[in-house]
Amino acid sequence: MSDRIPDGLRELLAHAAGAGHAQWRTLLKSGDWLLLLVAGVLVAASYPLLWRGGTADRAIVKRDGQVVTELALNVARKYELTGAIGTTVIEVQPGRARVLSDPGPRQYCVQQGWLTRANAVAICAPNHVTLQLSGRSGQNGAYDTLNY
């Protein structure tokens, strides 16, 4: 029976069964330690970078694919917009936005609730209205401010 087990697997099984306990530390060379350290730092650094890049700072409201307005996400306000079948109300609070009410029959975009991430989108198709969040990684992402 044991002849039928492939070599590699047999080795694994033998070691799993405890055939010898080497010091795990001796299996790592200096370069391995260095690489693990660098990789660990890079992985740790990727956490805040990605989460910060994902936050939104603007809400873009479109009707029939045309931008109607851009709302900054730092002041709470409401915005009303008349679309194909009625009035859509968009509510903005610091850092987030939602479709408060919409005349659409199925209310998908209302039930989506608060949008918080860049590129998140709520589509009120019957009224031809979309609400999309945009982050700094979007347009002019390379600039903090522009002066003329």
Added chain:
Amino acid sequence: MGRMTPSTIELPVTADDYRIARYAAAAIALTVAEAALPSPLPGIKPGLANIIVLVVLARYGWRDAAWVSLLRVVAGSLVIGQFLAPGFFLALSGALCSLGVLALAQHLPPRFFGPVSASVLAAFAHIGGQLLLARVWLVPHDGVFYLLPLFATAALVFGAINGLVAARLLEAPVAAPVAVNPGS
């Protein structure tokens, strides 16, 4: 016996073929066993079969490792029933990327770098290849990259563990007398 019918095609089976098949079988067995494990996120897996690829790379070189890795992806997906499903292409993309990185990593000075380095680099390449294909093909949206920290963490942890296991296996003498001559 001789050749009874002239139309018989004989494919000579070399010792290399037997050896590669044996290691590929081990890698496929690990793939199938791993498919039974629950995963917190699709795409996060220990990748135990890569231990075999690392051992083959160190013992027999990159060509054999590539054979074992790709046979593992194709045959493993056939066994699991994922052949030509999205998961198969993700696995293939990851395997190709990690083989590419291993082709470079095997030239690292062996005095300072062991299987653990190769394993961690290959694990990052694996996840990178999968994410790139997922971004281009399955999820045409940058949202997949929000998960990058989680995938990278898993790659680092599992890559290090797999590398340690591979290093441990390579330290031990070859377990069983091999029936065929590996030199031919």
